[in-house]
Amino acid sequence: MSVFQMYGRWLDIIVILFVFLCAKASIRYVCYWRMMRQQGCQPSCKKAFVRDPFIGLDFAYDRLFQGSPARNLKGSFDMYKRLGATYTVNRLTTQTIYTCDAANIKRLLATSFDDYKLPAVRVCVMGDLLGPGIFTLNGHSWSNARSLLRPALRKERLCGLPNILESHMQSMLRQISFKGSSLDLQPLFFSLTMDIATEFLMGYSTNMLENPDGSAQQFVDDYMVCSTEAARKMTLGPLRFLRSNSAAKQSKTRVFKYIDSYIDECLKRMETRNLAVEHGNLLQELSSAIEDRQMLRDQVLHILLASRDTTASLLSNLFFVLARMPEVYAKLRREIVAAMGDSVPDFSQLRELQYLRWCINESLRLHPVIPSNAREAAQDTVLPVGGGPDGDSPLLVRRGTIVLYHVYSMHRDPAVYGNDVEEFRPERWDGLRPGWAFLPFSGGPRVCIGQQMALMESYYIVVRLVQAFERLEPTDYKPWSELFALATTCENGVHVKMHKA
Numbered sequence: 001m002s003v004f005q006m007y008g009r010w011l012d013i014i015v016i017l018f019v020f021l022c023a024k025a026s027i028r029y030v031c032y033w034r035m036m037r038q039q040g041c042q043p044s045c046k047k048a049f050v051r052d053p054f055i056g057l058d059f060a061y062d063r064l065f066q067g068s069p070a071r072n073l074k075g076s077f078d079m080y081k082r083l084g085a086t087y088t089v090n091r092l093t094t095q096t097i098y099t100c101d102a103a104n105i106k107r108l109l110a111t112s113f114d115d116y117k118l119p120a121v122r123v124c125v126m127g128d129l130l131g132p133g134i135f136t137l138n139g140h141s142w143s144n145a146r147s148l149l150r151p152a153l154r155k156e157r158l159c160g161l162p163n164i165l166e167s168h169m170q171s172m173l174r175q176i177s178f179k180g181s182s183l184d185l186q187p188l189f190f191s192l193t194m195d196i197a198t199e200f201l202m203g204y205s206t207n208m209l210e211n212p213d214g215s216a217q218q219f220v221d222d223y224m225v226c227s228t229e230a231a232r233k234m235t236l237g238p239l240r241f242l243r244s245n246s247a248a249k250q251s252k253t254r255v256f257k258y259i260d261s262y263i264d265e266c267l268k269r270m271e272t273r274n275l276a277v278e279h280g281n282l283l284q285e286l287s288s289a290i291e292d293r294q295m296l297r298d299q300v301l302h303i304l305l306a307s308r309d310t311t312a313s314l315l316s317n318l319f320f321v322l323a324r325m326p327e328v329y330a331k332l333r334r335e336i337v338a339a340m341g342d343s344v345p346d347f348s349q350l351r352e353l354q355y356l357r358w359c360i361n362e363s364l365r366l367h368p369v370i371p372s373n374a375r376e377a378a379q380d381t382v383l384p385v386g387g388g389p390d391g392d393s394p395l396l397v398r399r400g401t402i403v404l405y406h407v408y409s410m411h412r413d414p415a416v417y418g419n420d421v422e423e424f425r426p427e428r429w430d431g432l433r434p435g436w437a438f439l440p441f442s443g444g445p446r447v448c449i450g451q452q453m454a455l456m457e458s459y460y461i462v463v464r465l466v467q468a469f470e471r472l473e474p475t476d477y478k479p480w481s482e483l484f485a486l487a488t489t490c491e492n493g494v495h496v497k498m499h500k501a
């Protein structure tokens with residue numbers, strides 16, 4: 001075959017490929033056009049400015065050289081204020097939709113749940129940190145993982161929680177008196193929620209509060225390093241492979257070692273106990289369904305991330321504010337003391353404490369623990385708003401589009417919460433029913449499975465602390481700023497002086 005014939009054949013192949021790709025693209029565009037017409041979609045007119053509209057080199061530059069992504073929350077909120085509740089970032093290769101509109105978020109999480117899946121970046125980064133589990137799975141594997149966890153968090157099982165809460169709460173109070181009146185409450189909350197979660201879910205507590213300087217403390221520190229690293233990698237998106245952190249890798253190895261020996265200890269203890277008494281313990285359910293030890297460890301890590309970091313972050317954020325708002329603290333204390341003096345509360349009493357509920361709601365509104373999240377369109381679909389010049393028309397979402405939703409900004413909608421959205425004002429909850437505009441525990445089929453546990457645990461801990469201390473004072477005056485991790489808490493801790501009752 002001559003050189004010309006060979007070139008000719010290559011040229012044929014290239015032309016055929018080109019025609020094929022053009023035909024495919026045309027068919028897709030016809031489908032989009034048809035869907036847009038049927039659903040009344042309009043193209044997005046609210047677009048964020050991008051310097052490189054082709055492959056996103058500006059994104060790469062910002063993420064790699066503009067330093068820490070902390071304080072992203074306020075920056076993102078400012079973007080929504082500037083561009084509207086739904087805007088897009090369009091590049092030749094990708095389209096990303098940003099929204100803080102409650103109607104869109106409801107469609108994404110509930111009404112069109114099956115049209116979306118978890119974004120690949122989350123599956124990769126969290127899977128790398130925790131292994132595959134409920135936070136990284138889609139479809140059938142996800143619903144299997146969820147049904148495995150659900151029995152352990154049934155309402156009836158929560159009746160075992162008060163005794164566990166009280167014994168660990170006493171350890172926390174002992175730690176506070178041991179440390180003296182000025183201390184950082186945040187690490188104590190992280191140890192407390194770990195001790196409670198491990199005892200309630202696995203039947204054997206890590207008892208970090210009783211042994212604050214041992215391997216348990218190393219685990220807490222390592223786990224935070226891994227969580228921060230995962231959050232940072234997630235913001236890098238496709239560029240995450242450029243980030244390498246050997247300290248985080250070492251932390252991860254130590255975290256795995258700690259959890260493995262913890263599981264060994266739990267299983268050993270379970271063998272020597274009466275299993276009937278323990279019925280419903282999560283580790284028991286998991287270990288009878290999963291034989292592989294690595295998979296068991298992954299599931300345990302997922303549930304610990306879900307239950308421990310989130311509740312500790314909520315408590316830290318709340319006490320950060322309470323220390324700075326003595327009038328709110330005093331009002332809360334009056335309600336608690338009037339209802340139960342200094343006696344141990346039961347869950348039905350906790351449910352009656354209205355001002356306490358408002359304070360927790362207000363903390364979750366102002367400082368949501370999971371302030372932003374994302375889904376990826378698994379097929380072409382539509383969001384109800386975001387298209388057209390006013391953003392009031394439906395918006396087409398093409399398969400593969402990432403939809404980022406911002407609960408932090410949605411919780412600051414003046415139309416729902418009034419003009420003082422940046423204020424911590426529990427009284428705003430009097431008669432307020434925000435529906436989908438308040439989503440601290442998410443919504444739809446992937447709604448938080450531990451919401452009841454988290455709320456009862458938080459109510460209980462707040463009540464016992466407020467009963468024991470008449471007054472709090474902050475010992476630093478820095479404003480609240482976010483610690484960039486998988487669950488958002490205060491960057492500078494909760495440094496307070498506590499005055500005994």
Ligand code: HEM
Pocket residue numbers: 134135146149153303306307308310311314369370373439440441442445446447448449450451453454
């Ligand atoms: C203040 C405390 C808590 C907050 C704010 C919170 C918030 C959330 C949110 C926003 C999600 C949805 C995540 C997503 O869609 O990507 C979620 C999921 C989840 N939460 Fe919670 N959570 C809390 C406590 C707990 C506790 C105590 C447990 C368990 C004991 C728990 C177990 C889970 C699980 C297993 C999921 C995954 C559900 C699924 O994907 O099907 N959470 N949580």
